[in-house]
Amino acid sequence: MMAQRPIIAFAVCSLLAGGASFASAQSGMDHSMHRMGPEIVIPKGALYTKADVEFMQGMIAHHAQAIVMSKLAEANGANPQVLKLSRKIDQSQVPEIHIMQDWLRRYGQFAPDTASWHDMRMDGMLTDAEIKELSTSKGVVFDRAFLVGMIKHHAGAIKMVDDLFKAPGAGQEVDANVFANDVVTAQTAEIGIMRRLLTQLPPK
Known part of the structure; x- marks a missing residue:
C-alpha cells in the first residue's frame, strides 16, 4: 500500500486555513523530541x-498525553458534549497505543510505555504549564482550554504523519501505512467537531 500523501497534505492545508482561532492554538508548539530508549538499528532488508x-x-x-487530557474532563466539570468527545478520544487511543507497542516489539524495537509523554515532546503536545492550567480549570474555562489544546494536539499528530511520509522510504510498511492514514482520518474529523464545539461555548 502506498502512502496517501495528497490526503494528508489536504488535511494539513485545511487545518492551517482554520483562521485566527487555530493560529492561536498553534502558538507555543514544541517541535522537539526528547529521545528515549536504545539507539535505533534497522536490520538489512527491513520493510520499515x-x-x-x-x-x-x-x-x-x-x-x-491526549489520554491524560481526556481523563481530566470527567473530574473538571466538562459539558456533556466535551465529555462525550473526551471519552471517545480516550477509548480510541488506548488500543492504538497497544497497536503501536506491538508493532515496535514485533520488529525488535524499543516500545515506550504511557509514561513516556513526560519525557518526549512531539508536535502539538502541551507543555507542562499548559497541562497544569488544564488540570486546574473548571467548567466552561476547562471546556475552552481542552478544545483549544486538543485541536493543537491533533494538528501536531497530523503533522507527524505528514513528516513521516516525507522521509525517504518511510510509511511504506503496510501496518505503519494503514495506521498513519487512520490517524489523519480520525483526528481531522475530531478537529472539525472541536471547532464546532468551540463556537457553541459562551463568550469569555
Whole structure:
C-alpha cells in the first residue's frame, strides 16, 4: 500500500486555513523530541525505516498525553458534549497505543510505555504549564482550554504523519501505512467537531 500523501497534505492545508482561532492554538508548539530508549538499528532488508520506528515511538507519547487530557474532563466539570468527545478520544487511543507497542516489539524495537509523554515532546503536545492550567480549570474555562489544546494536539499528530511520509522510504510498511492514514482520518474529523464545539461555548 502506498502512502496517501495528497490526503494528508489536504488535511494539513485545511487545518492551517482554520483562521485566527487555530493560529492561536498553534502558538507555543514544541517541535522537539526528547529521545528515549536504545539507539535505533534497522536490520538489512527491513520493510520499515528508522523514521517509521521514531514515528511509532513518538506517537505513543503523543497519544498518552491526549489520554491524560481526556481523563481530566470527567473530574473538571466538562459539558456533556466535551465529555462525550473526551471519552471517545480516550477509548480510541488506548488500543492504538497497544497497536503501536506491538508493532515496535514485533520488529525488535524499543516500545515506550504511557509514561513516556513526560519525557518526549512531539508536535502539538502541551507543555507542562499548559497541562497544569488544564488540570486546574473548571467548567466552561476547562471546556475552552481542552478544545483549544486538543485541536493543537491533533494538528501536531497530523503533522507527524505528514513528516513521516516525507522521509525517504518511510510509511511504506503496510501496518505503519494503514495506521498513519487512520490517524489523519480520525483526528481531522475530531478537529472539525472541536471547532464546532468551540463556537457553541459562551463568550469569555
